[in-house]
Amino acid sequence: MTDVFLDGEFIGLTEKPDEIIKTVKEKRREGQISDQINIAYLQYLDVVRILTDSGRTRRPLIIVENGKPKLTKQHLEKIEQRKMTWSDLIKEGVIEFLDAEEEENAYVALRPENLTEEHTHLELDPTVILGLSTSFLPYPEFDRGDRVNFGSKMMGQSIGVYSLNLPMRIDTKANILVYSQVPIVKTHINEVLKDENHSGGKNVVVAIMSFEGYNMDDAIIMNKSSIERGLFWSYLFRTYEAEKKRYMGGQEDVIGIPEPGIRGYPGEDAYKHLPEDGIVNPETELKEDEVLIGKVSPLRFLGSLDQFITGLENIRETSVKLRHGEGGIVDRIFITESNDGNKLIKVVMRDLKRPEIGDKFASRHGQKGVIGLIIPQEDMPFTEDGTIPDVIFNPHGIPSRMTIGQLLEMLAGKVSALEGKRLSSPAFHPIPESELRKTLEKDGFKNDGKETMYDGQTGKHYSGQIFIGNAFYQKLDHLVSNKIHARSRGPVTLLTKQPTEGKSKKGGLRLGEMEKDCLIAQGAALVLKERFDSDKTKVPICKDCGLVAINDRTKNRKYCPVCGGSKVVDVEMSYAFKLLTDEMKSMLIYPKLIVKEE
Amino acid sequence: MSEKLQTTSLDDVILPIKILDEIETVCKEKKLNSNQKEKLIQIIKKEYMNSSFEPGEAIGIVSAQSISEPATQMTMRTFHFAGSSGIQVTLGLPRLIEIFDAKKEPTTSTMTLYLKKKYNNKTDSERVADTITEKSLRNFVETVSLDLVNKRIRIKFKKIKKSDLKDTVAKLQKKVKDYKISIKENAMALESKEKQLTIKDLQRIKKRLLDLAVTGIQSVKNAIVVKEGDDWVIKTLGSNFLKVQSFEEIDFMRSYTNNVHEVASVLGIEAARMALIKEIKNTMKQQGLDIDVRHIMLVVDTMTFSGEIKPIGRYGVAGMKQSILTRAGFEETIKHLVKASLRQEEDTFNAIFDNVMVNQLVPIGTGMFDLIAKLGEE
Structure with missing residues (x-):
């Protein structure tokens, strides 16, 4: 006897599980019961499971009967003529959705030519194993798996045109590519998603060669003239x-040019x-740390009495300034109301x-x-017909990574480019290499894509043949200008007196534990001391009790507040250590510093 | 270094005994006369001084870096050879961590047993491998049935000799003293002396009985024979170095276990030190990484100098450090600070870490030296 479960609940026993399954499937395909019901017979448990609940991942498959798929040419024609839709196919029982359980009972053929009598289903297309962004890659089956994965990951970082209503949007951060192009070697998904509106890269001429060593270790060389043309x-x-x-207490912020004399007034020059009205005009060019919106706020943490004192002393400068390290032009200004009914100003910088x-690019x-060198067009290598590459890619990037898809894409x-039309070459149904070679030969090129090239600086031709073709390149959202950062002196954190961390806070770069070990391994004791003295302080220490003493400068006297002694010496130490002793004191540990005579 | 050579006369250099022995053998081999020998010793002394470190060199950190830098490369490429015959041993970074942590029982402990010349052949080696493998009663049983009425367990054995059966039962009787055993041809029946047994109890007893180890060495789960050169070598899964000694066929002098704690308890700490060095070296070698032995030796020496194998870490080498602040800065800060305050301990700021903490000159490298007296000044 076989148990039958409906959504995990026992509903009965049967002697003929096959019959139940057959009936349910038939009725589902006829449309008598919902097409969202799935049924499966689990042999190892001897259980029939019927599932109707929500939250199951299901996928569409073409039903196969007696080795023949139910989807026929007539169906396709009708769909092309828009006489039939997807839901009609489901209603007619041509296509059905399987969930994970029912999949276990199915025998799915990948391609129509593989079909046998035993198959129960046919995959819509082998491409469906790919996700959305992977579907954008041409010739992925010629690349190693990890490269396909990287490729689709980097697609998500590419700068393109992500939205069409840009003038109406006020995103915190947005990158838009100028004159973004559609890949000339596209896949089916480019058509489905109409990516003419949302493309994210450029078609560039790529030569696979070395150039003065400036493209070693994955660097690329870019044509300066191409960039000047807007690339x-x-x-x-x-x-x-x-x-x-x-x-x-009725106080509020004031937007306008702050008056001199308030707290944190940076000088008149800052508001030029x-x-x-205190808000910059559109199309004003600004540099880092310059004021966009002039604003003053009342001081926080006012005492009970001070609350009613209004004067310049109780106002703080809280202007909105341009981020450190960023410049630009004021693009748009929005003045609206916030949810609380306050005046809200948004300024979009461009x-x-x-x-x-240093900018990062990817195919x-x-x-x-990253770009390793930008050289003018006249110094770039050129081919016989005068073609000058936009990008020079190092050949060492190919053998170890085995991205044959990249070479095929360049060939395609x-x-x-030669034929003047976009090619569609999706995964598993690509335009074969032989065909590409044939067309190249027809157009008067060598069929392997290689060409004789000449040195732009000397005019001599290179002894080797160079593979040159067109590929789709993306500019990734990792631009040096957003990342470059340096500091000599700067802000420190209040608690430890050590430099702040992070670019936005003008922070320093930490010399960490392992770097410290390297200095010790070198025996560079004095360098080590100097590197770690960012927070050094002179602390007066009482010689008797070993605790921090007081240096009273007005009376010009040093004394210990604990034992009252006056044997006090200044000890130089890192502030972090003083903080440690303070924290130890707070947990009732007495850190007595024993100071030796000088 | 050159300055050092100038100041130290080479005559004062004392070479280690091992190097002197080696010189002796080389001299005999090459038939060198005393003059040539003296020359050779001079050159060796020079090289010996050249390769020694200088005062103030941070050898501990250099060793640590020399081991840990290649170890970072290990994580990325750890391969397992599927299907290859042999005992699967933990390799790569996991094994390295295991060694440095001085784990009491390695995840896969193995023994490599060599045989005495007399027994160094296929049949003997296979026989020994079979006898040392630990076998439970289950291996000898054909059927087991429960007599629920009389509360008895009947066990029918596979074909074995009658004398063997008697032996086995006698052994078994020793292990299960609460039960009465009766033999009947090649079957036996077990009856509990305790009469109040439920069926559940009976089932439990049956399971325990079948899992009882009857023959072989305890914890040797598997043993296979491999031919290495001229030798028939037994490799085992599971290790019991002490028991192996009693086997007459096994050449104990050549045999080896990867469980360093067993080496320490059976052969002593010096042998354990050598075993540690060998294990670390082999683990790195298998990954295609080459580390100078002296780095490994330094680490292993600190692990073993106290007479027992101490792990590198909180409960071992790092936990034994003298300085309170160094210990507090490593792990379990509060524990160390509180303990030190209770005992009124003193930190003398001799360690590196403490001095980095208070931003003072570290007593290593150039920071190790100071002027004691200024000459020519009153």
């Missing part, structure tokens, strides 16, 4: 906002871009980012790299 320009939009807040040394095959890109 890979992008805009960085960033929104700054200020709210005119209201506080207890501000008109009278900054043009042209490719520079669609997990081949990423070359054909596409």
Whole structure:
């Protein structure tokens, strides 16, 4: 006897599980019961499971009967003529959705030509194993698996046109590619998603060769003239906002040019871009740390009496300034109301980012790299017909990574450019290499994509043949100009007196534990001491009790507040250690510092 | 170094005994006369001084870095050879961590047993491998039935000799004293002396009985024979180095276990030190990494100098450090601070870590030296 479960609940026993399954499937396909019901016979448990609940992942498959798929040419024609839709196919029992349980009972063929009598289902297309962003990659089956994975990951970081209503949007941060292009070697998903509107890269001419060693270790070389023509320009939009807040006691922020004399007044010069209303005008060019919106706020933590004193002393400068290390032009200004009914100002800054040394680019095959050199067109190598590459890619990137898809894409890109039409070459149904070679030969090129190239600086031709073709490259959202950072002196944290951390806080770079070990291993004791003295302080220590003493400068006297002694010496130590002794004191440990005579 | 050579006369250099022995053998081999020998010793002394470290060198940290840098590469490529014959042993980083942690029982302990010349052949080695493998009663049983009425367990054996059966039963009787055993041809019946048994109890007893180890060495779960050169070598899964000694066929002098604690208890700490060095070296070698033995030796020496194997870490080497602040800075800060305060301990700031903490000159490298007296000044 076989147990039958409905959504995990026991509903009865049967002697003929096969019959139950057959009936349920038939009725589902006929449309008598919901198409969302799945049924499976689990042999190892001898259980029939019927599932109708929500939250199951299900996928569509073409039903196969007697080795023949139920989807016929007539169906396809009808769909093309828009006489039939997807739901009609489900209603007719041509396509059904299987969940994980029912999949166990199914025998699915990958391609129609593989079908046998035993098959129960046929995959819609082998491409369905790929996810959304992986579907954008051409020739993925020629790349190693990890490269396909990297490729689709990096697609998500590419700068493109992510939305069409940009003038109406006020995103905190937005990157838009100028003159973004659609890949000339596309896949089926490019058509399905109409990516003409949302493309994220450029078609560039790529030569696979070395150049003066500036493209070693995954670097790429870019044509300066191409950049000057607008290649890979992008805009960085960033929104700054200020709210005119209201506080207890009827006080509120004031937006306008702050008056001199208030707390934290940086000087008149800081407000030179501000008109009278305290908000910058559109198209004003600003540099880092300059004021966008002038604002003053009442001081926080006011005592009970001070609350009613209004004067310049109780006002603090809280202007919105441009981020450290960023510049740009004021693009748009929005003045609205916040949820609380306060005046809300949003300023969108625009900054043009042209490719520079250190910017990161990637093709669609997990081949990423940063620009190592930008050279003028006249110094670039050229082919017989005068083609000059936009990008020079190092050949060492190919053998170990085995991205044959990249080479095929370049070959297909070359054909596409020569033929003047976009090629569609999706995964598992690609345009075969032989066909690409044939077309290249027809167009008067060598069929392997290699060409004789000449040194742009000497005019001599290179002894080797160089593989050159067109590939789709993406500019990734890792631009040096957003990352570059340096500090000599700067802000410190209040608690430890050590330098702050992070670019946005003008922080320092930590010399960590392992770096410390390297200095010790070198025996560089004095370097080590110097590196770690960012928080050094002189602490007066009482010689008798070993605790921190007081240095009273007004009376010019040093004494110990604990034992009253006056044998006090200044000891130089890191503030972090003083903090440690303080914390030990707070947990009732007496850290007695025994000071030796000098 | 050159300055050092200038100041120290090479005559004062005393070479280790091992090097002197080696010089002796080389001299005999190459038939060198005393003049040539003297020359050789001079060159060796020079090289010996050249390769010694200088005062103030941070050898501990250099050793640590020399081991840990290649170890970072290990994590990324750890392979297992599926299907290859042999005992599967933990390799790579997991094994290295195991060694440095001085884990009492390695995840896969193995013994490599060599045989005495007389028994160094296929049949003997296979026989020994079979006898040392621990076998439970289950291996000898054909059927087991429960007599629920009389509360008895009947066990029918596979074909074995009658004398063997008697032996086995006698052994068994020793292990299960609460039960009465009766033999009948090649079957036996077990009856509990205790009469109040439930069926559940009976089932439990049956299971325990079947899992009882009858023959072989305890904890040797598997043993296979491999031919290595001229030798037939037995490799075992599970290790019991002490018991192996009693086997007449096994050449104990050559045999080896990867359980260093067993080596320490059977052969002593010096042998354990050598075993540790060998284990670390082999683990690194298998990954294609080469570390100078002297780095490993330094680490292993600190692990073993106290007479027992101490792990590197909180409960071992790092926990034994003298300085309170160094210990507190490593792990379990509060525990160390509180304990030190209760005992009114004193930190003399001789360690490196403490001095980095208070931003003072570390007593290592260039910071180790100071002027004691200024000459020519009153």
